[in-house]
Each structure stands twice: as structure tokens, then as C-alpha cells.
Amino acid sequence: MKKRMFTALVHNQNGILTRLMGIFTKHQYQIESLAVAVYPELKEVSKMSVVLEVEDDHRFLQLLKQVNKQIDVLYVSDSPDDHAINRELVYIKKLLI
Amino acid sequence: MKSTTPMGTVEAEQLKMNGADLLIQALKQENVEILFGYPGGAVLGIYDALHKSPMKHILARHEQGAIHAAEGYARVSGKPGVVIATSGPGATNIVTGIADAMMDSLPLVIFTGQVASQVIGTDAFQEADVVGITTPITKQNYQIKKLEDLPRIVKEAFYIATTGRPGPVLVDIPKDLTALPTPPTKQVEVNLPGYHPNVNPDPVHVKILLEALTESEKPVILAGAGVLHAKASEDLLSFAEFYQLPVVHTLLGLGGFPAQHPLFLGMAGMHGCYAANMAIYECDLLINIGARFDDRLTGNLKTFAPKAKVAHIDIDPSEIGKNVDTQIPIAGDAKAVLQMLMDQTVQEPDARLWLDHLEQYKKDYPYWYTDTEEFLSPQHLIELVNKHTNGEAIVTTDVGQHQMWAAQFYSFSQPNRWVTSGGLGTMGFGFPAAIGAQLAEPEATVVSLAGDGGFQMTLQELILLKEWNLPVKVLIINNGSLGMVRQWQETFYEKRFSHSIFSLQPDFLKLAESYGIKAYRVSNKDEAEQVFREVFSDREPVLIDCRVNPAENVYPMVAPGKGLHEMIGVKP
Incomplete structure (x- = not known):
């Protein structure tokens, strides 16, 4: 098991979060952390960062492709970099506390 | 009364327009010729606008029938099938059809009514979260929040449904929006920055x-x-x-x-x-x-x-x-x-x-079967249909044994003649799909091959054959059981036929008769040959109850977990 984070830029349309979360459920992934925020410079677009535990790279790739395929997803990137993921998690924790 | 000047006419029309009229106008702009639907409380406004429109509307007898008909229409014509259903139960009744279209990549645009905006979320009468329910089984779905968005959303819905890998798109419209007065549409543009259906091959x-x-x-x-x-x-x-x-x-x-x-x-x-x-x-x-x-x-x-x-x-x-x-x-x-x-x-x-x-x-090692004098073999029956239609008919099926026999023994020589539920494997799909297929191609010979189980799931649409004068040939491949379930129970569950054999069946001939449709029963080769010769030479709807060998199985077969080279039941 290793942590992976991916980031998606999404077109802010009704139900996009539900649609993407449904894909995680369908692919049997549990989300460790989820952060979504509207881009201040571009109100139509939100950035979504998701951290999850990944066992199988092939299955994870299928998940990314399914997310990328959604009509309102503009861009998806993923990061296997532990450092970046931990930084993101610390940042989210700070926001929560 | 029309105004005397052309300009006056336009202004008068504009004044009378409401949200529902705007929807019908948007459908016209998408060149929609035919709608499959069922009215109800939340779509009263839309149906009122439809009353004034010359657009053809097929009133199914169950929303599931409407959406499967739309799928058949889409599969044969290549155009999007358009469906209207009311909120709550109307919308939940089309869920199977939406999932079916998603699996088999069929372009559908579905409009569902929704309770009024002010009461959404209060468990109002006939309220269901249709956008939530259909999210995983649609290519895209929308709920219209502001009437001004309607023309754009309709345009996007048709664009998304028909481009790239086709699929179903649902648009949920709150009832109050359909009654709001509105100016007519200006030119609208789609706004889909994340959607790039045209992939350039490398x-x-x-x-x-x-x-x-x-x-x-x-x-x-x-x-x-x-x-x-x-x-x-x-x-x-x-x-x-x-x-x-x-x-x-x-x-x-x-x-x-x-x-x-x-x-x-x-x-x-x-x-x-x-x-x-x-x-x-x-x-x-x-x-x-x-x-x-x-x-x-x-x-x-x-x-x-x-x-x-x-x-x-x-x-x-x-x-x-x-x-x-x-x-x-x-x-x-x-x-x-x-x-x-x-x-x-x-x-x-x-x-x-x-x-x-x-x-x-x-x-x-071709496909094969054993012919007996005692029973009509279903494979022979399909061969007969193939012979009498020169392999040129549009053939629709549900899922199961009859579907596999049709795929094996009917020789499809042209594209878009084969309408079947592949991915989702939906019983009750084939007969309404045949109605949609016949509406898409009125001159074609359309054969609905149905199992006796599947047919009973959507048989209420029989009336449409009479109502719209559709010469669909309905063949019930009647083995008195859920054949594929029975086959699996025979092969993998030591012949424990748990609830797969019908102890009672309706009289399909009397049923057809009550819908005003002529019907026959055939139980041997000669009867089948004789009846087929007659019914395939006229343009009348017909139902034929084909009593086939109840013990027949589909072979060859790759058992679950086995490889393609490990077929059983290959011709000896």
C-alpha cells in the first residue's frame, strides 16, 4: 500500500463532486483526504485534491482515466511523491484546526 | 388570431412563450422528429406545449417501454432517441433503460420533470433525486436551475449524447420553470471546456x-x-x-x-x-x-x-x-x-x-444442434426466420438463450439490423426496441425475438403495434422457462431448477387478440414454415407463440472462469 495523490481541475457544474465520488466508490477506493476549492481567479473552475491508498497501479490508472473522461473534468494529474502528499496533508490539517 | 403584419405575429408568439415552449423550440432546433414518453404532474407544462406542436409523440404504456423504444430507434437510425418522463416514479421507471444505453453506448436524450424549485429537497409529492440516481449511469446529467440556461443545456445534451462515444444524457426540469414566461432563444453556444470528443489518432x-x-x-x-x-x-x-x-x-x-x-x-x-x-x-x-x-x-x-x-x-x-x-x-x-x-x-x-x-x-466445427421430430428446435426456428427474411430484417432480442441463438443462426449481412441488449443484459428490452426500430424504418421488416419470460416484462406495449400500425413480427421463443437461468442451473447447480420454470403461462394468442393483433401458435417445423410464409409476406403486426424444445441449451459454451479455447459442447 502506498499513498497517491491526484489533482483534478473541474468545470464547476452541478453534481460534479457527486459524480467523481461515485467513481471512487465504484472502483472500491476509500478516500483518505479530499480538498476542493474554487479558483479565486477563475470562478468557473475548482481544484480538487484527493489522497488515497493504492495497492495496484493498474487499477489506479483505470480510476484516473475514468475521472479524466468525465465531461466536466478539465485536467487530471497524479503524484506518487510522498513529500508532496505529506505537505498537502499537513496543509489540509492546518486548515481544519 | 394572427396579427396582420409578419412582425406583429412574431411579437405575439414571443409574448405567449413559456419555459415548456422554449424546450419544444430547442428540440426543433435539434431536428427531433419523434419523442417517446409518458405524461404526469411535473411535465404537464411540457405536454401542454407539445399539444400545440406537430412533433410526433409515442405514448408508451410504461416508461420502461418508452425508453427501450427510444434505444431501438437510436440503434437503427443513428439519431438520438428522445424520452420524456415525469418526476419520481416516471423517472425511476426509466432507470433500467438509461443503464442499458450507457452500457451499449446508445445516444439518448432524456427529459424528466421535477417538482417545483421551491419544494425540491422537501420530499414533495412525486419527488426523487433523479440527478443523484442517474449520475453513475449517464454520460452527463443536468438539473436546470435557471430558465435562461435551458437552450444551452439542451444543445449540450444532444451534442454530448451523439459525439465521441455515444451515451445517455438526462436533463431534469423543475415544473415551475416550464411555466415561466420567457423571450425566445437567441443563438446559444455550448460551454464544455472539459469535453473533447474528437480524438486525433496517433x-x-x-x-x-x-x-x-x-x-x-x-x-x-x-x-x-x-x-x-x-x-x-x-x-x-x-x-x-x-x-x-x-x-x-x-x-x-x-x-x-x-x-x-x-x-x-x-x-x-x-x-x-x-x-x-x-x-x-x-x-x-x-x-x-x-x-x-x-x-x-x-x-x-x-x-x-x-x-x-x-x-x-x-x-x-x-x-x-x-x-x-x-x-x-x-x-x-x-x-x-x-x-x-x-x-x-x-x-x-x-x-x-x-x-x-x-x-x-x-x-x-460450425454451430450445430440436434433436430428432433418431437420438438421444434429454437435454432431451426431462427434459421427459418433468416430464410424468410433473406437475412435482411431488423432483429431485436432481450437477453438469454433466444438472444444467443439469434446471434448464432441469423446471418446479418448489413449494419444496424441487430438490436440487442448486450452489456446490461436487459429482459424486456427487445419488444419495445422493435417498436422504436420500426418507427425509425417504417419500410423494414422488423422481427422481435423474445423469450416467454422477457416478453412478459414489457408486453403492455403490444397496443402500440395496433395504434401506430407497425407491422412488427413478434416471435415468442416459448420454452416455458427462463431458459438461460435453467441452463446454468442444469450445468452448474446440479439440475436444481430453482424458480426458473414457469408453472403457469398466459394464453399468448388470446392476449394478442385482446390487443387486436392476429396470432398463431406453432409447435413443429411444418407449422412454422407455413405460418412464416404467410406472415412474412404481409405488412401486418403479428404475434407467434413458438413452442420450442424446453430442454434445449445454448452451445458451444465457455464456462465461467475458463478460457476461450476451453469450450464445451463443440460439434462432435
């Missing part, structure tokens, strides 16, 4: 595929429904003939390549033919064009095409590499890629021995 990978083809000694093409969606049947034929490549079809791809062609091996998969399955098992180059390597096609993945280099051409990049490791991925429309493949010619593979080898398989 010329480098196309070249790599051609190089692999030249080096190959045992190439085979696996052609799926992507060929039909791309209208690429002729391109496939040219490509296969030019390089002398054998062609295998998926269930949904049937008709993409002519069944009588010497290069055609047959359907592959769980009930595919020996030559097709062995071609996949033994090949050294598998060229998948528009198929998604469904589990019913591949069997055990560990032994699927074990010696082959795999090329996969698909308009949906997420399908490539999903189930089968792919060495040559080509994302793109089947027609575009086939044309690129034909633009440059390479040395054709030396595959004469391979073709002879496969030809021998075809000759030695």
Missing part, C-alpha cells in the same frame, strides 16, 4: 500497427459496435479484404462485417463459434476495432489471446488497456483510423496457411 501508432501487420503470420480482427457507431463497415471490409484478414465479431458488433463473407469467422465469446474463439486464442496479432473486451467476450483473461500482440482502436481512451494488456493503443474513431490504415500500404502478411487453418475450423 499516426505513429498507426504506423506501428501496419508494421506489426506485415510481420504477422496469424492476424485477426475483432470488430465491435464501435465500427457501427462510426459507420465504418465499408472501411472495415476494404481493410480486411486488402490484407486478407479474418474477422471476428463481438455480440454487439454483428452486422458490421457481412456474415456470408469468406473472411468472416463468426461471433466470439461465451457462446461464440469455435473458429472465432480459436482464432483469438491462436493469433499472433489481435486488432480490436471498437470493442471493449467485455468479460463475456474474453473469458478467462489469463488465457486470452496468449500469444498475441494486441492493438486496440477505440474512441474512448479509457477502454484501452482496461481489461487486456495492449501493445499498440490507438485512440480514435474507427472510421478515421481505418482510413489512416488504408492511406499507406505495406506488404501484406503471409497468412495463407493461417486462413486455411481457420477455414478448416469453420468447416469442421
Whole structure:
């Protein structure tokens, strides 16, 4: 098991979060952390960062492709970099506390 | 009363317009000719606007019938099927059809009524969260919040449903919006920054595929429904003939390549033919064009095409590499890629021995069945239908034994004649789909092959044959059971036939009679021959209760967990 984070830029349309979360459920992934925020410079677009535990790279790739395929997803990137993921998690924790 | 000046007429029309009129106007702009639907409280406004419109509306007798008819219409015409249902139960009744269209990539645009905006979320009368329910089974869905968004959303819905890999799009419209006065639409633009349906095939990978083809000694093409969606049947034929490549079809791809062609091996998969399955098992180059390597096609993945280099051409990049490791991925429309493949010619593979080898398989191990005097065999029945329709009819089915026999024994020589529920495997699909198919092609001979189980799920639509004068030939392949369930119980559950055999059946002849449709019962070859000769020469709707051998099974078969080369029930 290793942590992976991916980031998606999404077109802010009704139900996009539900649609993407449904894909995680369908692919049997549990989300460790989820952060979504509207881009201040571009109100139509939100950035979504998701951290999850990944066992199988092939299955994870299928998940990314399914997310990328959604009509309102503009861009998806993923990061296997532990450092970046931990930084993101610390940042989210700070926001929560 | 019309105003005296043309300008005055336009102004008067504008003043009278409401949200529902705006929807009908948007449908006209999308060249919608026919709607399949069922009215109810939340769509009263839309139906009131429809009352003033000349648009054809098919009033099904159950919303499920409406959506399956729309699927049949879409499959045959290539145009989007348009469905209207009311909120709550109306919308939940179409869920199966939406999931079916999603699995089989059929373009549908569905409009559901919703309770008024002010009461959404209060569990109001006939309220259901339809957007929530249909999110995982739609390509995209919307709820309209502001009336000014309606024209854009309708335009986007049609654009999304029909481009790229087609699929169902649902638009949920709160009732109050349909009554709001509104000015007419100005020109609207779609706003879909994340949607890029036109994938340009990578010329480098196309070249790599051609190089692999030249080096190959045992190439085979696996052609799926992507060929039909791309209208690429002729391109496939040219490509296969030019390089002398054998062609295998998926269930949904049937008709993409002519069944009588010497290069055609047959359907592959769980009930595919020996030559097709062995071609996949033994090949050294598998060229998948528009198929998604469904589990019913591949069997055990560990032994699927074990010696082959795999090329996969698909308009949906997420399908490539999903189930089968792919060495040559080509994302793109089947027609575009086939044309690129034909633009440059390479040395054709030396595959004469391979073709002879496969030809021998075809000759030695065709589909087969045992004919008995006692019973009418369902396979013979399909052969008779094939004979009386010259293999040119539009054939629709549900799921199960009758579907597999139809796929095995009907020779599809043209594209878009085969309407079946492949991915979702929906009982009750075929008969309403035949209604939609006949409406799409009024001159065609449409045969609805149904099981006695599936037919009873949507038989209420029989009245539409009378009402719209649709000469659909309904053949109930009646074995008094849920045949495929019974077959699996026989094979894998030691003949414990748990609730798969009907102890009572309706009298299908009297049923048809009550709907004003003539009906026959046939239980042997002679009766079938005689009745078919009569009914296939007229243009009347008919129902034929075909009493077939109740113990017949579908063979050959790849048992679950087995590889394509491990078929049972191959011709001895």
C-alpha cells in the first residue's frame, strides 16, 4: 500500500463532486483526504485534491482515466511523491484546526 | 388570431412563450422528429406545449417501454432517441433503460420533470433525486436551475449524447420553470471546456500497427459496435479484404462485417463459434476495432489471446488497456483510423496457411444442434426466420438463450439490423426496441425475438403495434422457462431448477387478440414454415407463440472462469 495523490481541475457544474465520488466508490477506493476549492481567479473552475491508498497501479490508472473522461473534468494529474502528499496533508490539517 | 403584419405575429408568439415552449423550440432546433414518453404532474407544462406542436409523440404504456423504444430507434437510425418522463416514479421507471444505453453506448436524450424549485429537497409529492440516481449511469446529467440556461443545456445534451462515444444524457426540469414566461432563444453556444470528443489518432501508432501487420503470420480482427457507431463497415471490409484478414465479431458488433463473407469467422465469446474463439486464442496479432473486451467476450483473461500482440482502436481512451494488456493503443474513431490504415500500404502478411487453418475450423466445427421430430428446435426456428427474411430484417432480442441463438443462426449481412441488449443484459428490452426500430424504418421488416419470460416484462406495449400500425413480427421463443437461468442451473447447480420454470403461462394468442393483433401458435417445423410464409409476406403486426424444445441449451459454451479455447459442447 502506498499513498497517491491526484489533482483534478473541474468545470464547476452541478453534481460534479457527486459524480467523481461515485467513481471512487465504484472502483472500491476509500478516500483518505479530499480538498476542493474554487479558483479565486477563475470562478468557473475548482481544484480538487484527493489522497488515497493504492495497492495496484493498474487499477489506479483505470480510476484516473475514468475521472479524466468525465465531461466536466478539465485536467487530471497524479503524484506518487510522498513529500508532496505529506505537505498537502499537513496543509489540509492546518486548515481544519 | 394572427396579427396582420409578419412582425406583429412574431411579437405575439414571443409574448405567449413559456419555459415548456422554449424546450419544444430547442428540440426543433435539434431536428427531433419523434419523442417517446409518458405524461404526469411535473411535465404537464411540457405536454401542454407539445399539444400545440406537430412533433410526433409515442405514448408508451410504461416508461420502461418508452425508453427501450427510444434505444431501438437510436440503434437503427443513428439519431438520438428522445424520452420524456415525469418526476419520481416516471423517472425511476426509466432507470433500467438509461443503464442499458450507457452500457451499449446508445445516444439518448432524456427529459424528466421535477417538482417545483421551491419544494425540491422537501420530499414533495412525486419527488426523487433523479440527478443523484442517474449520475453513475449517464454520460452527463443536468438539473436546470435557471430558465435562461435551458437552450444551452439542451444543445449540450444532444451534442454530448451523439459525439465521441455515444451515451445517455438526462436533463431534469423543475415544473415551475416550464411555466415561466420567457423571450425566445437567441443563438446559444455550448460551454464544455472539459469535453473533447474528437480524438486525433496517433499516426505513429498507426504506423506501428501496419508494421506489426506485415510481420504477422496469424492476424485477426475483432470488430465491435464501435465500427457501427462510426459507420465504418465499408472501411472495415476494404481493410480486411486488402490484407486478407479474418474477422471476428463481438455480440454487439454483428452486422458490421457481412456474415456470408469468406473472411468472416463468426461471433466470439461465451457462446461464440469455435473458429472465432480459436482464432483469438491462436493469433499472433489481435486488432480490436471498437470493442471493449467485455468479460463475456474474453473469458478467462489469463488465457486470452496468449500469444498475441494486441492493438486496440477505440474512441474512448479509457477502454484501452482496461481489461487486456495492449501493445499498440490507438485512440480514435474507427472510421478515421481505418482510413489512416488504408492511406499507406505495406506488404501484406503471409497468412495463407493461417486462413486455411481457420477455414478448416469453420468447416469442421460450425454451430450445430440436434433436430428432433418431437420438438421444434429454437435454432431451426431462427434459421427459418433468416430464410424468410433473406437475412435482411431488423432483429431485436432481450437477453438469454433466444438472444444467443439469434446471434448464432441469423446471418446479418448489413449494419444496424441487430438490436440487442448486450452489456446490461436487459429482459424486456427487445419488444419495445422493435417498436422504436420500426418507427425509425417504417419500410423494414422488423422481427422481435423474445423469450416467454422477457416478453412478459414489457408486453403492455403490444397496443402500440395496433395504434401506430407497425407491422412488427413478434416471435415468442416459448420454452416455458427462463431458459438461460435453467441452463446454468442444469450445468452448474446440479439440475436444481430453482424458480426458473414457469408453472403457469398466459394464453399468448388470446392476449394478442385482446390487443387486436392476429396470432398463431406453432409447435413443429411444418407449422412454422407455413405460418412464416404467410406472415412474412404481409405488412401486418403479428404475434407467434413458438413452442420450442424446453430442454434445449445454448452451445458451444465457455464456462465461467475458463478460457476461450476451453469450450464445451463443440460439434462432435
